[in-house]
Amino acid sequence: QKEVEQNSGPLSVPEGAIASLNCTYSDRGSQSFFWYRQYSGKSPELIMFIYSNGDKEDGRFTAQLNKASQYVSLLIRDSQPSDSATYLCAVKLGSQGNLIFGKGTKLSVKP
Amino acid sequence: GAVVSQHPSWVICKSGTSVKIECRSLDFQATTMFWYRQFPKQSLMLMATSNEGSKATYEQGVEKDKFLINHASLTLSTLTVTSAHPEDSSFYICSARGPVYEQYFGPGTRLTVT
Numbered sequence: 067q068k069e070v071e072q073n074s075g076p077l078s079v080p081e082g083a084i085a086s087l088n089c090t091y092s093d094r095g096s097q098s099f100f101w102y103r104q105y106s107g108k109s110p111e112l113i114m115f116i117y118s119n120g121d122k123e124d125g126r127f128t129a130q131l132n133k134a135s136q137y138v139s140l141l142i143r144d145s146q147p148s149d150s151a152t153y154l155c156a157v158k159l160g161s162q163g164n165l166i167f168g169k170g171t172k173l174s175v176k177p
Numbered sequence: 178g179a180v181v182s183q184h185p186s187w188v189i190c191k192s193g194t195s196v197k198i199e200c201r202s203l204d205f206q207a208t209t210m211f212w213y214r215q216f217p218k219q220s221l222m223l224m225a226t227s228n229e230g231s232k233a234t235y236e237q238g239v240e241k242d243k244f245l246i247n248h249a250s251l252t253l254s255t256l257t258v259t260s261a262h263p264e265d266s267s268f269y270i271c272s273a274r275g276p277v278y279e280q281y282f283g284p285g286t287r288l289t290v291t
């Protein structure tokens with residue numbers, strides 16, 4: 067069973083702090099990793115994706131990938147109340163695989 | 178990012194009737210689309226994978242005769258909930274696969290069966 071694990075939260079951070087969201091995956095053959103944000107009552111929206119070990123930055127978001135540890139994270143700098151949402155980690159297995167989604171981590175940014 | 182639309186955004190129907198939901202990729206061609214269902218405060222549940230021109234692949238436990246999926250073109254997939262019952266009330270979301278296997282989600286359709 068290929069699994070993607072996330073802490074369900076809620077993760078609560080004060081406004082302006084760094085929010086750190088973590089995701090682990092079971093399949094070493096996983097190639098691509100995606101982060102989605104889902105506001106309550108809405109559908110998920112793609113934030114960013116990462117393929118290579120290391121960091122990838124996009125505005126206030128940084129994705130970090132460590133394939134040896136089978137670990138991917140999303141850092142949100144200068145967190146805002148509007149960042150309060152559920153963050154979904156998704157992993158692509160192999161060269162033709164579908165995305166496997168984690169159950170999501172609920173983030174709450176307190177003003 | 179790519180845009181995926183869904184129609185209708187919400188629908189109320191009577192028990193026993195059928196409802197069709199459309200999913201369109203507006204600015205790219207999607208050979209593969211996906212249908213998800215999400216109950217309140219629960220995670221996404223993949224129902225089926227739809228490939229253009231072929232039969233959909235359903236996840237275990239999803240009744241293919243109840244949830245009919247058609248992917249007749251590279252920009253349109255439809256989900257028909259047949260003989261709907263109140264337990265089918267849910268948030269149905271489609272997504273389309275992009276060029277690097279990312280998925281772009283539609284805005285979702287909220288179905289209420291009375």
